[in-house]
Amino acid sequence: MLETSNHSTATSSGAKAKGRAVLLVLDSFGIGASADAQNFGDVGANTLGHIAEQCAIGQCEEGRSGALTLPNLAKLGLFKAGQESDNAIAALNQLAEAETSIIGSYAYAKELSTGKDTSSGHWEMAGVPVFFDWSYFEAKNDSFPEALVDAICKAGDLPGILANCHASGTDIIARLGEEHMASGKPIVYTSADSVVQIAAHEESFGLERLLELCEATRKILDADENLNVGRVIARPFVGTCAEDFIRTGNRRDYSVPPPSATLLDKLLAAGGEVYSVGKIADIFAQQGISHRYKANGIDALFQQTMAALSDVAAENHEGAENGSEAALIFTNFVDFDSSFGHRRDVNGYAKALEEFDAMLPALLNALNEDDLLIISADHGCDPTWPGSDHTREHVPVLVYKKDLSPKNLGKRESFADIGQSIASHLGLPPLEYGESFI
Template identity: 75%
Template sequence: MSNTASSNRSVNGQPKRAILLVLDSFGVGASEDADRFGDVGSNTLGHIAQHCAEGRCETGRRGPLSLPNLGRLGLFHAAKASDDSISALNALSNEDHSELLGRYGFAKELSTGKDTSSGHWEMSGVPVFFDWSYFTEKTNSFPDELLQAIVNAGDLPGVLANCHASGTEIIARLGEEHMASGKPIIYTSADSVVQIAAHEECFGLERLLELCEKTRTILDHIPGLNVGRVIARPFVGSGPDDFVRTGNRRDYSVLPPEATLLDKLIESGGDVFSVGKIADIFAQQGISQRYKANGIEALFEQTLSALSNAGNNTLVFTNFVDFDSSYGHRRDVNGYAGALEAFDGMLPRLFDAMNENDVLLISADHGCDPTWPGSDHTREHVPVLAYGKTLTPANLGKRESFADIGQSLAGFFGLEALPYGESFLALSGDTTI
């Protein structure tokens, strides 16, 4: 049966568009099954807010966390509903937000993991119920069969690292040896990933990308391995003090197991504009145009650019990876707080760029509490915020799946209902739907 809450036609001569912003790793409190992951008590937003409220942000910023625009969308009300044990969140939710602009709630994850692919696929209507393969050994992490196949495919003199590592640390430690030997740096983490770092000039960017493509093919043909992503990690610089990763990162993902919201929108004649690494997460499938950028501000600018180019029935889908890669994994609480405040300050420009038919959704794919031990993601609820100029504000409460986001967008675009999720847009009084 068709999802009849929406029409494929423009309204009042204006295109009908949706913007989905994923603040990568922006969790709002441990999920009910967090004990399975060792994450009971984690809370990315809550612990950042508490850290700021207690005056522990010693560099880069001062004072309580200030997110007025996200607050007006209902972020702190949603966060308090997810976890009311953190006093700083309670204080922020009690501030005067009498004129809330948006719909707000939080969602739990159905998928079995707490990784990027699972989170994004689930919010597009395809939860992940299978288990990924992980390389759990901290040293000598990869099987010899895999490493030898990579060496042969890339005609390499060998590889470096073969361990769990922080990307910036491993480049600082082994970057010079890599440049001298020609051996790429291959490492992993608690995610289902093979990461390959190489110097853009000494090794070559195109050579690195080709090596990662070959590694993806190798993984897909080794029985028993189900690895989510191969990530190319190019860097530049002359030594440990100035090595820096570039914006030419590329993720090589397996395809989602079923057709996603993105596929269905494309099939209906609509468009999906990928901003940042969205296209990589979906293995380039279900994408009309790609907008690449490096850094939160640049990604936001590209989002605005994509929206300005978007016609009727277009989804602008953006991933803000830096919240995760630059601050969450690096356990940089101060940096995370400052980045959230910078993002919040950009939102009014997006509000102004939206027409009366547009809808904005803001969420996350998992948590990555920067106060938590280790450097892994954390199993958390994610915020679900919705805004439209004619969308009535409402408390959405707890959502039983990230797939509610995809189902809501399916209804918005007039698509067939997806197998999972319930819409939070099709409420009485909505004139944009």
């Protein structure tokens, strides 16, 4: 589904950006613990490496079998980047050494931002690292201050809330969903991220009521100078009982805006277009977005990415004289994180990666000679790691352009190198952070 926003294409310099770029974020797809992982309790985490390891020893046999098989990502340099990041996992080394037909450039990037959350990862990727500290609800139980709970209940005219703890979203819905439906109390929980998550049944509680409650909660948090919470997330679900409750695609993230202008803002200011696929628009608090494509599931998100690429081509052909000549298609594949990483589902993660890999040739074939494709991630979420939180890891940076010679781009000192490279490709002025590899 496509939504479009009007925006001005005027710039102070009069210059116009040109070109097309596609940025795909495989949410949570880390490739090895970073040097500061000890600050997060994540020394030894490796999302890609441990998935490859579990597949190699036969622990991922449901719906697939054998070694992790990602021929297209391998040709783009994924396993080479993984080996550069962490060469201690034999299964990953074997996959890296087996691939000799590299068609893309590859690197691994460390994160400058202080946190390992979704917002920080995406904003840094777009040229704005997060150096301030978010507010976290660290207590595992009775997580939220009493004043915040009271304010949420008053704003939503609620008889109370359920949970008030750290929890996995699917687990907490199964555990408290029936009580929620009977009592009318929403399920309010958090995690190691700077987040308030509110789950409610779409029918018994109402989707619009849930969204209104999340909007009100966002305003409550914004009004408290002692709370700097990154996101409020609406988690609607349907079903009749614990055995069949399932979250729907109507999730909504209410984020604080980035602290300064991002690559997205700068592209719009230069007369370009930004096509958000999935939750990108929510992550950037709707800023710097001209077109929104909503979808649920990896296949649907990929198809919407292809639709956006087709729409860009049509718009550029139609409006060559007065339309945009530059576009960024920015997609977040949230399911790798929400459905497999947080749930510690190694087999599901492996299967989803292989399904995504099989889709890639369609995108590669649709790219023009001068189009730039970058595949990366925003943090790790090792499905073999204790707990259910993100892991502090390097992320892959896979770069493909038909007229670009493949090479090892080495270690990147910031995710912002991605945004800087896209800015360079599109003819934008340099961003404040990052070094271009284009």
